Amino acid sequence: MGRPPCCDKDGIKKGPWTPEEDIILVSYIQEHGPGNWRSVPTNTGLQRCSKSCRLRWTNYLRPGIKRGNFTPHEEGMIIHLQALLGNKWAAIASYLPQRTDNDIKNYWNTHLKKKLKRFQSTFQPDPQASNATTSSSSSLNSKSMNEDHSFYHNNMVIPIQPSSSTSTSASTCYASSTENISRLLESWMKYSPTSKTKLITSDNHDHNHNNNNNDENSTNYNGSYFEKDHENQFKSILSFDNLLNNNNKIVVTTIGESNEDDTNEEVEKVRDKNTDKINDHDQINPPLTFLEKWLLDESTTSRHVAEEILRLPSIF
DNA sequence: AAACCCCGCAACCGCGACCGT
């Protein structure tokens, strides 16, 4: 469909957002909820196109976004999901509820791709890995563990540093202005008399996942926009968190035991399924897919592989 | 200290999917 570019109009501002613009946008969404982006610029007076507003919200201002350093666990998830799904960043992001697809995409392009490239150039491809590529699913290649605790990813053999705890540093690095905006908005939302919402942060969402009481209409986040898209997001977080108990043990309740022999078929199915369906926001608390099990189930080698990724040498 | 280079990330752009009329 030929659609005129929304940003070609005169008077439309481009480039970095100012704190003032952020506040205007957030306060509007606070009141009206996300969506109907077309009307946002006109209703707020922002000299921005609707798309820019939506992007700013979804990639930056939206509550619940975790910014800054990716944990090794997240790295591992991304690597394996990318191997499974390809560059379906939105699909990958759905497994990392606190990360945006843009963030994941950037992190992949700037960090992980280089890591894997260096692996490729540093270490000779293992013949077993080459053989493995003849199988139907490259994703399974990445699961293959070597005797020396290396593993394969897309035809590459990746050595594992045998040791060390898994760092889960929560440190973040923001542009100072962003940090200020963040603080500003957080306190604003916290103390706004009209606000019934509060920010979901990486710190507090953990406390809240116990609130999942199967009542789809009752969450602590009953502000207007949480009643729409972000309720789904929140549920997504809940759903994700509910896979883990406090000890990060996996609770698999909605999928039966999977036979390793079925893995190829299953992964292909999952690849198709996730590619097509995973972006569907109507899927609230979807049943645990094989992929989720594959990623999270401690009883499979994939779990170990994901954990091993956490221990990748820092030089990569 | 200055110039240059490299890298990371926020934002933009184009396209396709979806939906309503």
Place this chain on the structure above:
DNA sequence: CACGGTCGCGGTTGCGGGGTT
């Protein structure tokens, strides 16, 4: 069914900061 409007996704760009020479 065709068309137009809106939204979301993935690829790409360009700026700014940090590192290097």
